[in-house]
């Protein structure tokens with residue numbers, strides 16, 4: 001059976017790709033009205049400052065206080081677990097950057113509500129209101145039980161390192177379903193560690209600068225044909241566990257690198273115990289967090 005839908009990460013043709021050069025993308029207006037969920041969070045605040053330049057109207061949402069609307073902004077408070085509120089949040093937008101939800105290993109009830117019920121509510125609202133593109137903040141913890149000695153690509157099966165990673169794997173599968181059935185394109189952006197600078201030796205491999213975070217989001221919003229694509233999001237670090245060849249059509253070209261912090265990170269951190277699971281597995285400390293009861 002042929003499909004009218006654009007390709008997925010496993011069938012997209014790199015030959016049809018627009019190519020890299022995405023430093024210019026960050027100034028590109030990709031959509032009229034973009035919804036940014038989780039806008040009160042760490043990365044939400046980073047993108048709230050930057051995404052306004054990529055749309056006419058930035059609708060920011062969270063369950064937490066968002067302060068006053070800035071120029072070009074709309075504020076919609078919503079709990080992702082509340083389907084009615086989520087539908088109101090999504091109505092009228094052209095694209096969604098979905099950062100909202102539980103962002104660390106947490107008790108099941110919170111993960112269930114924020115990341116599983118919340119993701120379902122968001123995709124149902126996207127379907128109902130005709131939104132055709134989502135950038136979903138997934139996580140490296142979807143594959144946290146691969147070893148740091150391995151390099152994986154987007155075709156590697158999920159190996160979540162906890163309930164949080166499992167919920168992101170659910171979000172990835174959910175978005176795949178909504179692509180295959182309804183043609184809603186999604187980039188599952190497996191964010192490494194996005195902070196001002198790498199905090200430890202693991203983050204020398206996983207670090208994503210804030211500017212590269214913006215670059216990857218804009219690349220996913222602006223690439224003509226996204227399909228359903230898993231994108232590993234790190235800066236251009238010399239050490240890497242992830243191969244992005246199946247996301248080449250997105251055209252994300254990171255411009256920063258953790259390498260400039262390497263010496264300082266080594267100077268202030270002890271060598272890891274190589275028998276410690278947190279040094280063996282890609283998920284790092286997450287592989288040992290929980291259970292919580």
Ligand SMILES: NC(=O)c1ccc[n+]([C@@H]2O[C@H](COP(=O)([O-])OP(=O)(O)OC[C@H]3O[C@@H](n4cnc5c(N)ncnc54)[C@H](O)[C@@H]3O)[C@@H](O)[C@H]2O)c1
Pocket residue numbers: 037038039040041042043044062063064078079080081098099100101102103104113114118137138139140190191192193194195
């Ligand atoms: N920071 C990183 O390095 C990193 C790494 C991998 C993935 N991610 C993902 O990126 C996204 C943003 O990360 P962050 O570091 O900014 O996290 P954060 O915890 O700082 O922000 C998450 C935001 O989501 C909101 N939220 C939580 N539950 C909600 C609910 N039920 N309804 C509405 N809003 C809710 C919170 O109020 C918060 O403002 C998350 O989805 C996270 O899983 C981040």
